[in-house]
Amino acid sequence: MFDAAEIGHRIGRKAYRAREPELRRALLDAQYRVLEEGRFPVVVLVNGVDGAGKGETVNLLNEWMDPRHVRTEAFGEAAEEDGDRPEMWRFWQVLPPKGHVGILFGSWYTDPILKRVMRHEKRSRFLRRLERIRHFERMLVAEGALILKFWFHLSRRAQRDRLRKLSADPDTRWRVGDDDWRHHEHYDEFVKVCEAALRETSTGEAPWHIVDGSDPAYRALTVGQVLLDAMLARLDGPAPSIAPSAPPPAPALDGRDLLGTLDHSHTLRRDRYAARLEHGQAHLNRLTRDRRFHERSMIVVFEGMDAAGKGSTIRRVTQAMDARFYRVVPIAAPTDEERAQPYLWRFWRHLPRRGHSVIFDRSWYGRVLVERVEGLCGEADWIRAYHEINEFEEQLAESGAILVKFWLAITPEEQLRRFHERESVPHKQFKITSEDWRNREKWPRYERAVADMVERTSTDIARWHLVSTENKLAGRVAVIERICEAVEAAL
Amino acid sequence: MFDAAEIGHRIGRKAYRAREPELRRALLDAQYRVLEEGRFPVVVLVNGVDGAGKGETVNLLNEWMDPRHVRTEAFGEAAEEDGDRPEMWRFWQVLPPKGHVGILFGSWYTDPILKRVMRHEKRSRFLRRLERIRHFERMLVAEGALILKFWFHLSRRAQRDRLRKLSADPDTRWRVGDDDWRHHEHYDEFVKVCEAALRETSTGEAPWHIVDGSDPAYRALTVGQVLLDAMLARLDGPAPSIAPSAPPPAPALDGRDLLGTLDHSHTLRRDRYAARLEHGQAHLNRLTRDRRFHERSMIVVFEGMDAAGKGSTIRRVTQAMDARFYRVVPIAAPTDEERAQPYLWRFWRHLPRRGHSVIFDRSWYGRVLVERVEGLCGEADWIRAYHEINEFEEQLAESGAILVKFWLAITPEEQLRRFHERESVPHKQFKITSEDWRNREKWPRYERAVADMVERTSTDIARWHLVSTENKLAGRVAVIERICEAVEAAL
Known part of the structure; x- marks a missing residue:
């Protein structure tokens, strides 16, 4: 050579x-x-x-x-x-x-x-x-x-x-x-x-x-x-074309997917909720104070349809943690500096250092969700993203990060109910915009994107947790318990 | 208490x-x-x-x-x-x-x-x-x-x-x-x-x-x-109003200022230039390789009217340096992340660490130059900026940075000549825009801003070097020699 x-x-x-x-x-x-x-x-x-x-x-x-x-x-x-x-x-x-x-x-x-x-x-x-x-x-x-x-x-x-x-x-x-x-x-x-x-x-x-x-x-x-x-x-010349990509994933022939198998019937009485939430939070708090946790970092990803309760769930998680050691990073439209870089760049910049945690409210999965559905990137771009994301998460895991990913799921009926509720409660009105209604019309396309995402990125190093938040209380408790399990397993 | x-x-x-x-x-x-x-x-x-x-x-x-x-x-x-x-x-x-x-x-x-x-x-x-x-x-x-x-x-x-x-x-x-x-x-x-x-x-x-x-x-x-x-x-409520500021600085009664005293008649023969440039660059190169230099950092600021030769002068400086240890930071319009921060933020983010140098092509002085003249900030804002900038530079000096500031000066006649030259040479056309012509019309206001700036920010820790680049060759050599002097004095 x-x-x-x-x-x-x-x-x-x-x-x-x-x-x-x-x-x-x-x-x-x-x-x-x-x-x-x-x-x-x-x-x-x-x-x-x-x-x-x-x-x-x-x-x-x-x-x-x-x-x-x-x-x-x-x-x-x-x-x-x-x-x-x-x-x-x-x-x-x-x-x-x-x-x-x-x-x-x-x-x-x-x-x-x-x-x-x-x-x-x-x-x-x-x-x-x-x-x-x-x-x-x-x-x-x-x-x-x-x-x-x-x-x-x-x-x-x-x-x-x-x-x-x-x-x-x-x-x-x-x-x-x-x-x-x-x-x-x-x-x-x-x-x-x-x-x-x-x-x-x-x-x-x-x-x-x-x-x-x-x-x-x-x-x-x-x-x-x-x-x-x-x-x-x-x-x-023309922009470089990466080798032609495979056709987009096809839905299963029987029309069923993992998301559809989710049980939305869980309920939780408020007193049981309070007790389990407190117990879960105390447990999480102890875990994050563990000496071994200081040698690791933690990254929690929340995705879900609009009004699935990401924000309120995240708050129940952070309540159990010390604000000096975590950050919540909400992902909205990229800044102009971020647009001038590869799409994963804006997530890399927020990675926690050892002993710290970052909670992403929406994440790099936007590439295969909103960007796919809204046509914000090309088909080849989101198709290659599955593998790129798996690579990314593998690096996180190798560096000692504990990675926990949640899809918070609700039914379209429940979403409609919550939208109406938001519109009628004054201090919740800021949470609902015409964009939410537009997104709702694309529900089936989002659902398919979610199914593909889970199928392709639920790996042994970073499994997706599909959690029904149809009942908010049950959902929150489930999320905290899953995080605890993940941290315990990692330590 | x-x-x-x-x-x-x-x-x-x-x-x-x-x-x-x-x-x-x-x-x-x-x-x-x-x-x-x-x-x-x-x-x-x-x-x-x-x-x-x-x-x-x-x-x-x-x-x-x-x-x-x-x-x-x-x-x-x-x-x-x-x-x-x-x-x-x-x-x-x-x-x-x-x-x-x-x-x-x-x-x-x-x-x-x-x-x-x-x-x-x-x-x-x-x-x-x-x-x-x-x-x-x-x-x-x-x-x-x-x-x-x-x-x-x-x-x-x-x-x-x-x-x-x-x-x-x-x-x-x-x-x-x-x-x-x-x-x-x-x-x-x-x-x-x-x-x-x-x-x-x-x-x-x-x-x-x-x-x-x-x-x-x-x-x-x-x-x-x-x-x-x-x-x-x-x-x-209303936006906070900082205590009313003093009136803007008045020009000297006799209409003279430091800039006006600058001698633009220096010339330099090309062969003398080549020899002095080479000698200056070799000197600067030796200085930046000095063991003591690795314990310091260096920040060089270039300001000057359009077409005063900032870019070409900077290149003569960087030729003498090792690219692994310097960065040139050109200052243009702020990004949206920068706009959401105090105006000095975008300079703090580029400060060199020990052993490294940063050369600013335009700088924080934009506040008291273009922002003042174009009305991009309020009068009170640029008036308070002089002191804020002195504070900032004091901190740089205290941290061990060697700070060298240049105003590259030309006459309006020379600027006009260079503008026309740029318009007529194909590969220089990108350098001249209608904005340059607009700025030129404001020459007297810029000149006054420069005089105020030099008067108020040429301090014992960071003196302004006013260098005539009417003759480009003489200007470049002078800049490099001044940098060498500053580094030598600091070491």
Whole structure:
């Protein structure tokens, strides 16, 4: 894989001087077009062998383009404190918004590669992380991102010569650290691991570009040209189409689904309710104070038809918790910063750190519910979302989060009753809008979306709890008891 | 100050039961009105003596209101890593946006008080921090925030009894830590420091409410009622008016200002330019690699009339730096998330951490330049901004940031020439819009705003550098040399 990058590619000084100004102007022009159109972000990953000119090239890109709209971030091995959230969290924080260029130095490849080279992680874990990266990049591309992955290569001998040369010059000695020499000793092992990483992640939608790093002029022009061509192709060509997606899920032939099997007849006397609620809340309170809970985080998701009682149920849950350690995040229309990012971005930004909980009042499932039903995203977008969401939740679970998901279910008749009640009680009128009535007309389509959602995203790591809130009291108690069970099982 | 809170205020169980439901509904209604109108944020500070029911009351507020729109954050003493940025940074990160309620548990008072009680900081430093807080709160209020500061008090004896009682019950024992008992031993000293803090910071715009914490019913109803009344007063009453501001600065009688004294006749031959630029960049590069520089951060601000060459100058600066450690932040119209916050918020969010640099292409000075001239904020708003900005920059300097501010100056004739040039060169056309022509007509008003700005914000900690870029080459070299001087002086 790296052989072609060891033949000593070179560009003469004269040829470089002849091409550089033109390339530079074209890059700047393309960058401004990307910015003005604001249709997609450009994500540039820079990885490779030490001493192969990664830093110099990144600086050159910043020089050639307008650095005001380029954000460069460097990543090394994951630090301890990063363990507070899923490993991809730190990358989500710096994804460039649409129209901007983000240069991720080291990127999400450095940590898995180094951990594997140093034998801190097993091969199976390594492959799993690469698989995750593949899915992540595919999602970014599907969300519109232009991803360019540059791998800077040097042969073992060229690396040694380069490190020696840098060390000899007082002006560049600072560039060479102990780490660099230690890595050099592991060169063969390092390259072997890298080759595996590149092979596993050189996909159709985000292939690696291997760059011979031995000649500064060659590597600079190469990277600049690849970047330019890619931007122009996206600017002038059609939007990328991810492989055609499967047809949308078909309803079961007998017309039945899990939601339809739900028993709405539960009732609960008010005195029994008070006792069970208090008991459940006390239990939840004790659990969240447990020492072991402080090592975890908790994410509770509430979805449900309008007027199913999400808000009042959430309040019964938070009553049992310490306000310093939880947050309720209501999901409404995205802000403009959120719209400039992949749809999962606005959930990543709210993920709790260790010892904390976040309760989502509506969630990332909006993608396969309201966005599907209202046509706010394309069919292929919500179809791919099931898998993306499962991937996301898997990462949450792996990072130690306790994830509990609720669908609060009511019958259409009960919804109608509650709508009328809201309209007649003055201090509840703000809760009912014409949109609620419009959504109600689409009940059957929502119901089908819910059935598909539950079928495809109720996984062993994050099962859906379908809870009838036809009787509000019974529903609230059930929710709290389910949360307790989930926390207990997790601890 | 605390005497009135030691007389054992009480509310009987029956009276509590009679008032609580009504208060609760009214609070919820008020909260929704605040949310719908989205005009101001509600910032609730909760501080006080250990064991006085702070946590319980905060939980109750979350129960009474809709926790989806309340964000509770707890703050203790500043941790080591907070030292990477100015001390107020962590509070800016969690300020509630307009329409929302933020409960800041511990808030910005805990750290100065504890540091003073433990004698880790001198009295002069303590008073200085209180002064900063006073300015900060005044700014929040001026920006529209409703601030409520609750101080929960307990007498020495009541505190001891309460800690004992909590320790005796297995269900509440977890609430009492070693810290609580240690603080109890320091009770007298603690209360003395607190009294000074409250006295210094009980201002007209943000007074303290001292709450007797001995009776749960009394303290809960008190806090709820104060909060309710304050929200209603803001909802139904006029917007708060900060004390009338001074009249706007008058121009000097002789019509001269610092800007007018600037010499625009410097020229620089291209070969001399190349040599000096290279020398300056090499110098800057060495400085930013200095070990001592890694202990600091750097913030460079560029302001200037349209076409004064901010962009091209910034590029000459960044060429000398490592892209992994700097960011260029271009300031354009605020996003909707930024509009829901005080105007300085969007600059706080971009502050560099230690070892990093941020270059602002336009900055917080927009408040006293474009916002003043275009009438985007009220007169009182930009008049108070000078002091707020000086305060802000003082905090930057104190946190170790090296702050360098440039006004790039050209003559109106030169601007006209550059505008025409931009119109005639294809790849520069995107740089010129009808807005630039409109701004040009306001040249005299901008000039006056600049003169006022320089006069009022060129301080000993952050002097303005007025640099003529009439000759671009001379201007660029001057900027880089000034940055080098500033960094050298700082190290």
